[in-house]
Amino acid sequence: MNLNKTWKSVIGTTVAVYLLSFILGVAIHALTTGTSTDGKVILPESYIQQISALKTITVEDSYKDYTEENTVFIDARDNAEYNEGHIKGAINIPYDRFQQYYPQYEKLFTKNKKIITYCHGIGCGLSVDVAKDLIALGYTNVFVMTEGWPGWMNANLPISVGKEP
Amino acid sequence: MERKCVINFALMKPFILLLLRVLLGAVFILAAYGKLLHPEVLVSTVINFNILPLGLSKIFAYTLPWIEMIAGIMLIIGFGTRGASFAIAWLLISFIIAIGINMHRGVSMECGCFDIFGMNEKIGSEILLRDVIFFLIAAALVLTKEFLFSVDTFMERKSKQ
Numbered sequence: 001m002n003l004n005k006t007w008k009s010v011i012g013t014t015v016a017v018y019l020l021s022f023i024l025g026v027a028i029h030a031l032t033t034g035t036s037t038d039g040k041v042i043l044p045e046s047y048i049q050q051i052s053a054l055k056t057i058t059v060e061d062s063y064k065d066y067t068e069e070n071t072v073f074i075d076a077r078d079n080a081e082y083n084e085g086h087i088k089g090a091i092n093i094p095y096d097r098f099q100q101y102y103p104q105y106e107k108l109f110t111k112n113k114k115i116i117t118y119c120h121g122i123g124c125g126l127s128v129d130v131a132k133d134l135i136a137l138g139y140t141n142v143f144v145m146t147e148g149w150p151g152w153m154n155a156n157l158p159i160s161v162g163k164e165p
Numbered sequence: 166m167e168r169k170c171v172i173n174f175a176l177m178k179p180f181i182l183l184l185l186r187v188l189l190g191a192v193f194i195l196a197a198y199g200k201l202l203h204p205e206v207l208v209s210t211v212i213n214f215n216i217l218p219l220g221l222s223k224i225f226a227y228t229l230p231w232i233e234m235i236a237g238i239m240l241i242i243g244f245g246t247r248g249a250s251f252a253i254a255w256l257l258i259s260f261i262i263a264i265g266i267n268m269h270r271g272v273s274m275e276c277g278c279f280d281i282f283g284m285n286e287k288i289g290s291e292i293l294l295r296d297v298i299f300f301l302i303a304a305a306l307v308l309t310k311e312f313l314f315s316v317d318t319f320m321e322r323k324s325k326q
Contacts, residue, residue, distance in 0.1 A: 010247045011248070011251065013249065013251070013252070021232040022228045029204070120215065150209075
């Protein structure tokens with residue numbers, strides 16, 4: 001009985017901490033959204049250093065290129081994540097298997113084509129790795145879509161599930 | 166005559182627990198502080214973990230730093246200590262599962278654990294081991310009945326008088 005009472009109080013305290021945190025978190029998010037950072041995203045230093053050495057592109061501009069059909073989109077995530085959903089028409093080159101995947105897509109990367117890499121979104125370095133590998137091979141028209149898959153998905157732009165035909 | 170120097174662990178136990186309690190509290194307050202400074206980074210980190218649906222990921226990201234902050238302060242002052250430790254233990258289980266799944270997937274990603282002092286760790290076995298150690302400390306505190314220098318003990322003694 002006594003033990004029961006103690007555990008009830010332990011669990012009660014835990015639930016109270018979770019509930020209070022939830023209310024605080026959601027309330028503060030609601031109050032600060034759009035005022036504190038003006039939509040600016042603050043990122044870890046190492047990511048900023050890497051990304052500032054590369055060309056980046058927004059989801060909106062990527063979509064303009066997408067409609068002009070002169071761009072190759074590269075999904076830098078792993079196979080399973082790519083199969084769960086990706087930008088329609090994007091090819092999959094997992095960041096850690098670049099050497100293995102690159103040869104089969106090489107013919108797609110003609111000189112006038114733009115290459116856009118993406119992964120899990122802001123803060124994700126996988127697309128940065130693939131972009132660097134391509135630049136090392138001499139490609140110059142390479143961009144990183146920093147908002148990545150979540151950004152594309154949230155904008156309700158064309159997606160596809162499973163392998164591309 | 167030979168005199169042995171024996172360390173009496175039974176006597177030291179409350180002090181060790183006090184040290185662990187304050188240490189765990191401080192770690193979580195620091196972790197919360199970094200996350201509260203960069204809320205947008207936290208949202209994208211949680212989404213990157215790719216465990217929860219998008220909406221739930223955002224709610225988890227808004228709630229997480231406050232759980233860490235409140236439970237951390239409660240541990241340091243020793244108020245509702247066992248409940249706060251229980252809250253932290255469950256949080257650590259969720260971290261361990263999330264990191265474990267992404268290590269299994271072979272994904273290289275930011276851990277987002279401490280976004281301060283320019284710390285920028287990637288998930289890996291060291292982080293997993295660290296979380297398991299923190300979990301064991303939290304579990305030990307959940308099972309502790311009395312805490313040195315704590316509001317809990319002070320209030321209990323006062324109610325008995």
